[in-house]
Amino acid sequence: MPSKTETRRENLRQRLIELGEAVITEQGLPALKARSLAVEAGCSVGAIYNVFPDLHHLALAINGRTFKRLGEQVAGAVSALTDTPACERLVAMGLAYLDFASENTAAWTALFEIDMAVGEEIPHWYMAALEVLFDHIRRPVAELRPDLSPEDVEFLVRGLFSSVHGIVWLGLQKRISAVPRHEISRMITLILSEIGE
Amino acid sequence: MPSKTETRRENLRQRLIELGEAVITEQGLPALKARSLAVEAGCSVGAIYNVFPDLHHLALAINGRTFKRLGEQVAGAVSALTDTPACERLVAMGLAYLDFASENTAAWTALFEIDMAVGEEIPHWYMAALEVLFDHIRRPVAELRPDLSPEDVEFLVRGLFSSVHGIVWLGLQKRISAVPRHEISRMITLILSEIGE
DNA sequence: TCCTATATTGAACCTCGTTCAAATGGAGGC
DNA sequence: GCCTCCATTTGAACGAGGTTCAATATAGGA
Structure with a gap:
């Protein structure tokens, strides 16, 4: 049975995650301030440090939620496309990634902006969340390129994810030089269509 | 004729750029401290603000140099390969990009870590430096894919650059989960080899 | 040489994340 | 119900960092 103190702490923890999520969603990671x-x-300021070792860990908790939403959105984009050609499924995932990133730019940016050097402890679920995405990509890639060794399929999977990520990242960077949305999606489509031709 | 004051300022400006470059090269952008x-x-601390409006602009000046070195290294990788197939030239550039990034990780990271939101002024030469890289990529791409419209060639050029960048960026991120160098280069080779097959 | 406009200085200001001595509050015993 | 003792919470204080600006020093001309 949780003590009064424990429930109070847990409530605060959840409240901080929700408030912090709103801040990051609206203004980005740098706007997350203790005060x-x-x-x-x-x-009180100190209360934050009773439930999280530091702000970095609060940010990690928030990123965990964002990662979950991202995974769900990308998975949702292919789950309905069982009879669709593999190449189109790949493109659909790439575009779903772009959709999520442009609809949740600040939160998505925070996923990769966070300083992983701190404390040298990359949460295991961080990598696990990426693996979930890789799983979805692996199936169509293996289908399209039966000629490749399992190792090379793996490299291609990770390479394709990184490619789409790179296109979206550089494309969404800065309003001023930001690339129009339809140009980003054209780049993704072109790159992904090269696979298995 | 430059006044005594002007030359003193210019000297300080150059000195700060060189010292700052050493700091960023060895310890990364976050280690650049006014004091x-x-x-x-x-x-004096104030002297820095006599020659740069703020540290952000000093960092931009340093990034300008890094960009120049990067461009030269990538250009150097293809300049000797005039009779090499277009596909191999593409791969050579991708691997040159990886080489530069892994030999100058901190400085290369600073190129993309810098907060472009500040002051909303992205220096024109920042984009110009990227265009120089794009120019090198355009030739082999146009050769490999004569079927594409000029617009699509352009999208593919930018898409390929972003792809290689994404693979290198995610691959070099963090020692702990860092991907071994040969795996990164395999991903680049696989992705770039898909073009024009 | 002296005088004034200009340039330089660095202590002080502000904003942060984080800490820790002091105040508070809860739980068990009487 | 009340008191005591210990865990919990608090928020003023610390240290670090970017930036400013009144006071000081220095050109450069008369």
């Missing part, structure tokens, strides 16, 4: 968070949560 | 820079340069 303003404390005001919003109606607690 | 320690002032000590190293033997000047």
